[in-house]
Amino acid sequence: MQYDIIIVGAGPGGIFSAYELSKKNPGLKIAVFEAGHALEKRRCPIDGDRVKSCIGCKSCSIMSGFGGAGAFSDGKYNITNDFGGTLHEYIGKKQAIELMEYVDAINMEYGGEGTKKYSTAGTRFKKICMQNKLKLLDASVRHLGTDINFVVLENLYAELRGKVEFHFDTPVESIALTEGGYEIKCKDQSYFCEKCIVSVGRSGSKWMEKICEELEIPTKSNRVDIGVRVELPAVIFSHLTDELYESKIVYRTEKFEDNVRTFCMNPYGIVVNENTNGIVTVNGHSFESPEKRTENTNFALLVAKHFSEPFKDSNGYGESIARLSNMLGGGVIVQRFGDLVRGRRSNANRIEEGLVAPTLAATPGDLSLVLPKRILDGIIEMIYALDKIAPGTANDDTLLYGVEVKFYNMEVELDKNLESRHKGLYIIGDGSGVTHSLSHASASGVYVARKLLEK
């Protein structure tokens, strides 16, 4: 079982490495090992009817399998160096954008054609935001939508399956150095390769930490983003979402001078549960197809927390807050904004009587018992700031789901080729801590593939 290249993880990072390598050098013997299922077998059991909340499957179909965490995502490919990762710090801003554009072109070729690309360039909203103490970040965003994103993945798999050997439901247990390469150890068998690309994403974060420890690859702690998902009638934000689709807006709070930002905007979308290592948090989706649209828009409001000395476990901090919400609500908690500012718990009656019908069955509760004051105050301040550019945001019936936590992998020490201190061992995508988005992770996959092809 000897390969030229083994790729660990079949998320966007792994897929785009495999794509570029097999396309440019069909003679290479490449294998991909993926802990999760093949695409057609990925199915989350939550149907809102018989299974209402997360039952903790052995392999979470939302996070794992062909397509990675991106498979059921909204498929928003943000082409920007302003957010989504720090790939540009390794490979330069120009090259990073070129690679993201290249990934976009491939997505178009494999089923994304006809989907819309939005841009903040030249928009009047920049000025309006600035006048209201808000900053609109620069980006172009291709919105594939959950449905088309899935079609693109199906087509990419059809393209790759004859050229690359896929091993699904095969988590890699460890990686060992051998003479001239690496031994990739799975439960029942070992596989050998000259070069190895590791792209295990967020779900592989604990495993990645273990591998770095075993192979003595230095790491440093990253940040954690904590906040809520806001859901409101789509018309309140339609002037922004119709023109920009996703607007990344930053607000600097008056009280603590923290930055609060909007994240992952889903016009006419739904709010969903997300399970990371057994902790249930909240996220959102939207669909390209008009039939699947809802009357609501949702987006996250997040505050970034960095820790240095003596406490370094940013993710542990985020996990504890998420666990607290799971403890109080049995999962995700939902609260009306009006109830939050009045200091009272939401109950099922008040939510039902409200003007915003929730798209996720969450437990009515009190987010002030879960979120630290500093974070909660920042979120409330930002909701009032957003109300100035999108009147109605601060309505009593606006729903807040908590908690939303964006975990970041610790940053792995890599050189400008994304190669670790062990020659031939590359670490890419969200698992490296360098990227945290579809376009950056995919671009890192193409980049490393090209580096290997040069060699």
Ligand SMILES: Cc1cc2nc3c(=O)[nH]c(=O)nc-3n(C[C@H](O)[C@H](O)[C@H](O)COP(=O)(O)OP(=O)(O)OC[C@H]3O[C@@H](n4cnc5c(N)ncnc54)[C@H](O)[C@@H]3O)c2cc1C
């Ligand atoms: C619900 C949701 C919505 C999102 N929406 C967006 C969006 O609209 N736009 C955006 O830019 N980003 C979005 N993201 C984030 C985006 O999906 C990730 O940034 C991206 O998928 C990272 O790609 P990756 O290849 O680095 O890792 P992943 O996509 O996480 O893939 C890693 C793969 O490695 C596998 N793996 C882990 N450990 C092992 C192991 N030991 N052995 C074998 N395989 C292993 C996992 O099963 C997984 O399939 C979303 C994420 C979620 C969860």
